[in-house]
Amino acid sequence: MTQRLPPSLTPLDTALAALLRDVAPIASVELPLGEAAGCIAAGTPLLAAHPPHDIAATDGWALTANNLVGASAYAPLPLTHGPAWVETGDAMPEGCDCVLDADAVDISGPLAQVLAEGMPGQGIxxxxxxxxxxxxAGAEGHPVGPADLLLARAASVDRLGVRRPRLRIVNVPGATTTAHMIAGIAREAGLDVKTNQAAAREEASIVEALDASSCDLLLIVGGSGVGRHDAAVTALARRGDVIAHGLALLPGRTAAVGRLGTVPVISLPGLPDHALAAWFALVLPLVDRLSACRPRRQLALPLARKIASRVGIAEIALLAEEHRAWTPLAVGDWPLQAIARADAWLLIPASHEGFAAGELVDAYPMRQ
Structure with a gap:
């Protein structure tokens, strides 16, 4: 689909620097473990040792290894006292330092007899x-993942300190599919997401839906172009400030950035590929700043074939990992099937003409 463009395009670096200006990390909050998943760890508590004492790692007989030297099926060792039976997870009885299997002790006679030696720490x-x-539970500045939640639950911690930016999405009619996509990606990234639906595509309805009173970041999805029915940017100008409209970015040329009071605002195009590219190039850096996130993980692999790019325009390429190399799927404009297949994305700076086949490039995995 051909889009009408704003009369001039702002360099991506210029727009992003203006968007990030004066943006500081938000305060951390403590959330229940289920809500903390995917958020950026902040001020995580120090955990107590686990297990707090020696425990049985298997079902069996709790004994003292030094007392079992020489025991075997041919030379059973009689016990003056009956051995203690323990189940997996039970605290070890005082003085016991090994657990023998059930058949290593014969309890059929008047005295229990040990039929095998034990090693200190065996079965414990x-x-x-x-x-x-x-x-x-969680590394400062990194997303809280399943392993972090496992540590917290094992240590009986039920809340974690995180930074969780509050995102408000204004859905302009006609861009609902794209708005759902962005909301899903944002939730997966650990954001607290709420959506406002503009009643219509005209300026007054979008203005009415623009509410930044309880959010750290506002996205408008749809209506960012200069068509007769595109009013997102004029609505933002009426309520707040437009920093730049029209970016030297492919896809994502008609995106806009601005502010509503002190809250950063990004107007995303209604086309899914253009909105997703603007998410990568503009929204993620802003979310990382608000979350005090450490640099995102990149994966360096050689290119299976060359990528050509236009100087003066930042372009984002979608990549698939195949045979330990990056295979380009789409550059500039992305078919939906390319988005579905992509394993990573690569930002090609406006100063570059692209990358040669075999060149090692650092790409961002689609899922961090």
Whole structure:
């Protein structure tokens, strides 16, 4: 689909620098573990050692290894006292340092007899072996993942400190599919997402839907072009400030950036590929700043074939990982099937003409 463009295009670097100006990390909050997943860890608590004491790692007989030297099926060792039976996870009885299998002790006669030797620590999990005292559930500045939640639950921690930017999405009629896509990606990235629906595509309805009173970031999805029915940018200008409209970015040329009071605003195009590219190039850096996120993970692989790009325009390429190399799927404009297949994305700076086949490039995985 051909889009009418604004009369001039602002360099991506210029627009992004203006958007990030005066934006600082938001305050951290404590959230239940289920809500903390995907958010950026901030001020995570120090965990207590787990297990807090030696426990049985298997079902069996709790004994002392030094007392079992020489025991075998040919030379059973009689016990003056009956051995203690433990189940997996039970605390080890005082003085016991090994767990023998059920058939290693014969209890059929008047005296229990041990039929095998034991080693100190056999069948046991030592105190602090699963979680060392002072560990944290989640690394500061990194997303909280399933392994972090596992540590927290094992250590009986039910809340974690995180930064969770509040995102408000204004859905302009005609861009609902794209708005749903952006909302899903934002939730997966750990944002607190709420959506406002503009009643119509005209300026007054969009103005009425623009509410930044309880959010850290506002996105308008749809209506960012200069067509007869595109009013998102004029609505933003009426309520706040437009920093730039029309970016030297492919896809995503008709995106706009601005502010509503002190809240950053990004107007995303209604086309899914253009909106997603603007999400990568504009929204993610802003979310990272608000979250105090550490640099995002990149994966360096050689290109399976060359990527050509136009100087003066920042372009984003979609890549698939095949045979330990990046295979370009789409550059500039993206078919939906390319978005579905993509494993990573690559920002080609406006100063570059592209990359040669075999060149090692750092790409951002679609899912961090």
């Amino acid at each position: 999990r030592r105190a602090g072996s699963a979680i060392a005292a002072g560990m944290t």
